[in-house]
Amino acid sequence: MAAATPTPAAGPQAGGAPSAALVAKLTPxxxxxxxxxxxxxxxxxxxxxxxxxLGPDTQAWVAxxxxxxxxxxxxxxxFYPMLxxxxxxxxxxxxxxxxxxxACGGKELFxxxxxxxxxxxxxxxxxxxxxxxxxxxxASCGTAPVVLIDNERHENLTPEQIDxxxxxxx
Amino acid sequence: MIRETKLLSARFxxxxxxxxxxxxxxxxxxxxxxxxxxxxxxxxxxxEVKASGLKGRGGAGFSTGTKWSFIPKGTTKPVYLCVxxxxxxxxxxxxRQILELDPHQLLEGVGLTCYxxxxxxxxxxxxxxxxxxLRRLQAALDEAYKAGLxxxxxxxxxxxxxxxxxxxxxxxxxxxETSLLNSIEGVRPYPRNKPPFPAxxxxxxxxxxxxxxxxxxxxxxxxxxxxxxxxxxxNKEDPGSRLWCVSGHVKRRGVWEIETGFRLAExxxxxxxxxxMRPGRKLKAVIPGGSxxxxxxxxxxxxxxxxxxxxxxxxxSLGSAGIIVLDDSTDxxxxxxxxxxxxAHESCGQCTPCREGTPWVVKxxxxxxxxxxxxxDLDLLLDLADNMExxxxxxxxxxxxxxxxxxxxxxxxxxxxxxxxxxxxxxxxGAGA
Numbered sequence: 001m002a003a004a005t006p007t008p009a010a011g012p013q014a015g016g017a018p019s020a021a022l023v024a025k026l027t028p029x030x031x032x033x034x035x036x037x038x039x040x041x042x043x044x045x046x047x048x049x050x051x052x053x054l055g056p057d058t059q060a061w062v063a064x065x066x067x068x069x070x071x072x073x074x075x076x077x078x079f080y081p082m083l084x085x086x087x088x089x090x091x092x093x094x095x096x097x098x099x100x101x102x103a104c105g106g107k108e109l110f111x112x113x114x115x116x117x118x119x120x121x122x123x124x125x126x127x128x129x130x131x132x133x134x135x136x137x138x139a140s141c142g143t144a145p146v147v148l149i150d151n152e153r154h155e156n157l158t159p160e161q162i163d164x165x166x167x168x169x170x
Numbered sequence: 171m172i173r174e175t176k177l178l179s180a181r182f183x184x185x186x187x188x189x190x191x192x193x194x195x196x197x198x199x200x201x202x203x204x205x206x207x208x209x210x211x212x213x214x215x216x217x218e219v220k221a222s223g224l225k226g227r228g229g230a231g232f233s234t235g236t237k238w239s240f241i242p243k244g245t246t247k248p249v250y251l252c253v254x255x256x257x258x259x260x261x262x263x264x265x266r267q268i269l270e271l272d273p274h275q276l277l278e279g280v281g282l283t284c285y286x287x288x289x290x291x292x293x294x295x296x297x298x299x300x301x302x303x304l305r306r307l308q309a310a311l312d313e314a315y316k317a318g319l320x321x322x323x324x325x326x327x328x329x330x331x332x333x334x335x336x337x338x339x340x341x342x343x344x345x346x347e348t349s350l351l352n353s354i355e356g357v358r359p360y361p362r363n364k365p366p367f368p369a370x371x372x373x374x375x376x377x378x379x380x381x382x383x384x385x386x387x388x389x390x391x392x393x394x395x396x397x398x399x400x401x402x403x404x405n406k407e408d409p410g411s412r413l414w415c416v417s418g419h420v421k422r423r424g425v426w427e428i429e430t431g432f433r434l435a436e437x438x439x440x441x442x443x444x445x446x447m448r449p450g451r452k453l454k455a456v457i458p459g460g461s462x463x464x465x466x467x468x469x470x471x472x473x474x475x476x477x478x479x480x481x482x483x484x485x486x487s488l489g490s491a492g493i494i495v496l497d498d499s500t501d502x503x504x505x506x507x508x509x510x511x512x513x514a515h516e517s518c519g520q521c522t523p524c525r526e527g528t529p530w531v532v533k534x535x536x537x538x539x540x541x542x543x544x545x546x547d548l549d550l551l552l553d554l555a556d557n558m559e560x561x562x563x564x565x566x567x568x569x570x571x572x573x574x575x576x577x578x579x580x581x582x583x584x585x586x587x588x589x590x591x592x593x594x595x596x597x598x599x600g601a602g603a
Contacts, residue, residue: 032334033354034374040356041339045298066356075358079518082298082340094299098260099461099508100417100494136342136512137260137461138299141417141492142424151301 017061018047026065036066040076044083053084081135089124089131091169094148097134100141105158109145110134112159116166130166172428172436172443175403175411178387179427182271188306190313193274199319201394202281206327215286219389221397223409227264228254228345228382229460229490230565231408231478238287238379240369247376251284251292252354255383256338256345258297259460260512261492264413265383267425269296269303272387273310279386280333281320282393287379290330295350298337308335342516346564347380348372349518360520361564384413404429405477412491414476419497421445430477434458438471438495451497455580459489461509462569464576486576502581503588506574507535513570524567527558531574543589551578 018026026043030036043062048054054062054077056070063070077083084092095101095110110121113132117125124131140146143155149165157165181187181196193199205215220235241249253276257265268276280292294311296304311333314320322330336354338344344353348362351373372378388410392400403409411429416422420438422445428437434456438444447453456466458474464486466474474484481487496505514528531554534547555575558567578585 032332032336035355037356038354038374041353042337045337045339068356072357076356079358080339080341082338097508098512099457099505100261102508103418103494103496103500103505135299135340136515137258137262139257139263139266139297141261141263141494142415144417144423148299151299153299153302 016051016055016057018050018058022046022050023065030066037068037072040066040068040073041080041083044073044077048084052090053087055085055087059085081133087124090129091150092131092133092148093166094133094135094138096136096138096140096144096146098137098141100137101144101146104144106145109147109157109159109162113162116163130169172432172440174427175429176427177391177411178268178272178275178384178413179425181275182267187271188273188310190274190310190317193272197394198274198390199278199281199314201390202278202319203325205282205285205393206325206329209327210285212286212288215282215393218397219286219392222392222400223397223407224385224388224392224400225408225410225478226382227384227388227412227490229259229462231488234381234385234388237369237381238283240367241287241377241379242370245288245377248291248374249287249289250373250376250378251280251287251289252347252350252373252378252380253280253292253294253383253386254345254347254350254380255294255296255300255303256342256350257300257383257490258342258345259462259490259492260509261415261417261457261494262460262490263415263417264425264491266300266303267413268383268387269300269307271306273303273307274314275387275390276307276383277310277314277319277333279389281331282389283379283381283386284331285329289379290332292331292333293336293354293373294333295336295338295344295354297344298339304335304337311335341518342512343518343564343566346566349564350380351378358518360518361566363563405431405475405479408478408488412488414491414493416444416493416495418493418495419448419451419499420495421448428476431480432476434466434474434476434493435472437476437493444495447495447497451499453495454498454500455496455502455505455577457492457494457496457573459487460492461494461512461573462565463487463489464572465580467580502577502584503535503539506577507532507539509573510535510570513566517566521562521567523558523561524570527554527567528570530554531570538585538588541588541591543585545589547589548578548582548585551575 029039059073060070063073138146147154216238224234225231343349344359346361349359353359368378401409453468456471470484510531514532517524517528519525555571559571
């Protein structure tokens with residue numbers, strides 16, 4: 001990837017352990033299941049939401065929290081596209097690339113973002129503000145093209161509209 | 171004449187349609203409370219759903235009541251319900267409407283289903299991209315608990331039910347029911363071999379029913395109005411009212427609720443629905459049931475009715491009711507390449523035919539697209555499909571083969587024209603046969 005390696009994302013403890021406040025929220029999740037391990041994906045998503053990504057230290061923390069090995073955590077993290085084992089920008093943009101979006105302006109929207117942000121698929125801008133990813137079907141085909149910015153859905157987008165959304169995402 | 175039947179979508183347009191107050195005003199949770207109060211024998215509810223003819227709305231179309239009846243009688247293990255809200259079949263966006271616009275309808279169905287199958291714990295599995303759906307569902311669940319509709323000894327009935335939301339992390343495969351179980355258990359979500367079927371040995375090794383969101387949303391309506399009422403909706407062999415998702419090159423895209431048995435051409439052409447193709451464009455192809463169904467040509471669209479027997483007649487399937495309409499501006503080689511990239515990306519990697527086959531198909535299609543196609547490539551694509559279909563643990567590879575083979579066969583001339591055209595771009599690496 002041509003883009004520079006970004007600085008680890010937001011959060012004072014980026015790459016490390018989550019805050020005490022988050023841990024207090026996550027602890028009751030474990031009791032929802034007969035085995036704490038089942039809280040794996042919800043816990044990883046919540047930790048990632050706070051720290052930006054799931055580095056080796058963070059994965060080790062999750063392993064300890066759930067009483068499993070770091071390898072078991074890594075097996076899961078490395079499987080899912082929405083769990084990041086590498087640093088991402090402050091804002092993550094997912095553009096749907098699957099057929100219904102592709103046929104209705106999604107391809108052009110993605111190309112527009114590549115040239116506007118100066119990155120390729122998966123890349124992060126030099127200033128670390130944006131990571132641009134392609135996503136598979138986001139289940140909003142009737143309002144194509146569809147984009148997630150920080151996991152919130154935006155529909156029927158034109159290049160002008162997404163420019164405004166990016167300006168708003170400081 | 172095609173017309174809407176608003177059962178599942180009846181409340182979608184109301185202000186705050188997701189809140190408990192309006193739901194209860196419209197009679198919501200009355201069926202749930204009545205079942206609890208009357209202490210209905212669970213077997214009666216299973217029989218009612220079986221007799222209603224309801225088929226699963228997730229794609230496979232299996233009889234819901236029959237699935238429920240597979241829970242072993244007198245099991246001493248806990249029984250679980252998992253609701254599949256991993257909606258990610260390309261072209262499908264109906265479950266999201268229920269989650270965002272009427273989550274209490276789903277929750278009432280969850281209560282009734284758990285009661286019928288003897289489950290005291292339910293997990294509602296949502297893909298993490300459904301941020302709004304999750305917020306609305308979680309808020310609805312909190313409201314329902316507060317109102318004493320779930321929890322311990324609900325309304326003094328002696329029936330306990332804990333309902334939890336659970337999110338995924340962006341993998342299509344997790345919509346496969348045994349993959350979903352592994353996803354919840356916190357291991358790599360590889361699909362499991364069947365048997366044992368989940369109804370016998372599912373989540374945490376216990377009897378488990380996995381049903382799609384729309385399937386569960388039907389349950390309160392069926393148990394309120396009766397099996398005979400439901401069985402009389404739409405096509406007799408495949409009854410009910412479904413949420414149909416239309417995307418692609420029509421004037422109006424969206425979700426409409428219609429009883430099965432209508433004509434696909436009418437949905438596309440009617441000014442009350444899609445309003446026809448975009449100006450100056452003609453219909454070229456329709457993928458009728460989510461991307462994992464066989465493509466239809468205009469003459470097949472003209473005669474196709476939207477029910478299981480009607481789709482069988484044109485050798486396709488209703489799947490998840492995701493209708494993708496493509497006009498004559500579409501390059502079908504590019505379109506199938508788009509879909510095959512999806513399957514290659516989403517293949518979990520467990521089975522060799524799918525893990526190796528789907529990217530290989532992509533490479534061959536890329537070669538054809540770049541103008542470097544070979545005369546034998548069409549046979550190679552069909553051969554690859556032959557070596558994937560039916561040779562894997564789950565149906566993902568089958569789902570890739572159906573659109574692939576049908577598009578190669580029905581648009582053969584388009585592939586051949588590209589193969590015969592002079593090379594236009596540098597050959598992509600690694601596409602060797």
